[in-house]
Amino acid sequence: MVDLRRSLVINFISSSGTTLLQFIVSIMLARILTPREIGVYSMTVVFINFAHVFRDFGVSAYIQREKDLTTDKLRSAIGVLYFSSWLIASILLYASSSIGLWFNEPAIIPVMRVLAIGFFFIPFGAVTHALLARNFEAKKEAFPNAVGTIFFCISCIVLAKTGFGSMSLAYANLINIITCSLAYIPMRPKGLPWIPSFKHWRSVAHFGAGSLLSSCASTLHGAIPDIVLGKIGSARQVGLLSRANSTVTIFSYIAGSTVSYGAVSYMAQMYHRGESLVPTLSRATVLLTGVGWSALALSAVLGGDIVLALYGPTWLECVPAILPLSIAGSISMLFHFAPIAVTSIGRPYLSAMPTIISTVARILFCIVMYDGTLNRFAWALCLATLITAPVISIQQARYFGYSSAAMLRDMIPSMIVALGTALAAWVLSTLLPVHLASLARLLIMALPLAAVWYVLLRITRHILVGEIDRLVAPIKAKLPFIGPNV
Known part of the structure; x- marks a missing residue:
């Protein structure tokens, strides 16, 4: 737990810096590119994300979960990863014209x-990344992440400003991948083989097949909105939906990979020791909703101000979609760790059923x-998310002994905090003059809302208070004018 906690802090610092840069870039791009140009990229990324599932073939999860990870198994994992990645790359290159024709959008090609x-x-770089995550070596992971992000951000802005449109994001993504791969070379663990093998490919493929089913279902589930809207609507609407999603997922964007960092490895180790995963599932979900639900509630109440302040009036048409997407996000957040838990016990395919139903x-x-x-x-997306919740609840009760009633009891403090924070935001928003600039309104509300959120955490005795105190303790110790009892 000490190693994981330290790695979480390092990962959060690293991902926060990355997120801040990417967030600034996304705001700048929203004022450079049109909704259609961003929509074209979003529609393309849908297929790329789906292809990533087959490319990885569960190899990363296999490396993080495998109890006895020998050199031969590692070489086999590398062999499977190279084969699947290069095969998928070839298929995408071949299929690009057909996909562009199907959408009647040649810019996709x-x-x-x-x-x-x-x-x-x-x-x-993928195998090195998986091994570092297995060993909770977030400090080593931070360097490639930082290098790739810096090159990505610079490339995005320069290419967008010089008129590359949707292609600016594509080229920036490629530059990011290449620089990350190069930066991972000095981070390779000692003894990591270079030469691939297929000696144990069956064990890798067996786990990968189960992981592939759930990952494929999850990715398809995420891709459906852009695919359907791109087909029955337009690229412009896809761009607007993407921006509404960006507004709703600001917290997830800021938290980045920290929310799930090391979760598979940690839960797998608990499972191998014969320990119950319920306490970990409960605590992790309460911590996540303690912050995440309040962030989603604020997005729903202040969506108009957020969109105007960050992206400008061009994107105001996306505001009506923020409330239903926020509700859907709160339901999904409640079961965020369920797929991770079933993967850690070697049954990744279990998460496919609720995802298929929702899809x-x-x-x-x-x-x-x-x-x-x-x-x-x-x-429509919100309703689809809602009907999936009972299915996941049944799975958690059956395989982990974590009943729906127990989960809901655990989440009461998070619910009170979120509703109270949302009410405070609504009151402040109503009291502030309408003629004030949106950014000014948000800045004025920021400190009072943070204070209300923290007070509600204290009142409800939310376990997040202990984590906040633990993070603040080293800072207090270094400030002599703050007493030990403060």
Whole structure:
């Protein structure tokens, strides 16, 4: 736990810096690129993300979870990863024209081809990344992450300003992959083989097949909105939906990989020791919702001000979609660690069932409910998420002994904190003059809302208070004018 906690702090610092840079870039790009250009990239990334599932083939999760990871098994994992990555890259290059034709959007073709080239380079750093995560070596992971992010951000802005449009994001992504792969070379653990093998490919493939089912279902689930809206709507609406999602997921964006960092390895170790995962599941979810639900509630209440302040009036049409997406996000956050838990016990395929149900529901609801507006489309996504919750609850009760009633009891403090913070935001928003600039309104509300959130944490005795005190303790110790009892 000490190693994991230290790695979480390091990972958060690293990912926060990365997130800050990427967030600034996304704001700048929103004022340089049009909704259509961002929509074209979003539609293309849907297929790229889906391809990543097959590219990885569960190898990263296998390396992090495998109890007895020998050199031969590592070489086999490398062999499977190289084969799957290069095969998928070739398929994407070949299929790019057909996908562009299906959407009747030729701009997709060159974007997809550039993104496909990145698949040839990803394996060179992927295994090292998985091993570092297995050993909770977040400090070593920070360097490649920082290098790739810096090159990505610079490339994005320079290329976008020089008129590359959607291609600026594609080229920046490729540059990021190449620089990360190069930066991972000095981070390679001692004894990590260079030469791939297929001696133990069956054990890797067996785990990968189970992982592939759930990962494939999850990725398809995330891809459906852009695919369906891109087909029955337009690239412009896809761009607006992407921006509404960005507003709703600001917390997830800031938290980055820290939320799930090392979770598979940590839970797998607990499972191998015969320990119950319920306390870890409960604590992790309460901590996540303690911050995440309040962030989602604020996004729902202050969505208009956030969009205007960050992205400008061009994107105001996305605001009606923020409320339903926030509700859907709060439901998904409640079960964030469920797929990780079933993967850690060697049953990754279990998470595929609820995801498949939600995916089918998304397709049906989106097609039936869509009336040409983004608002109705977003409510369709929300309803699809809602009907999946009971399925995941049943799985958690059956395989971990974590009942729905117990989970809901655990989440009461987070719920009170989120509702109280949202109410305070609504009151402050109503009291502030409408003519004030959106950024000014948000800045004025920031400190009072943070104070309300913290006071509510104290009142509800939320376990997040202990984590905050633990983080603040070293700072207090270094400040002589703060007493030990403060």
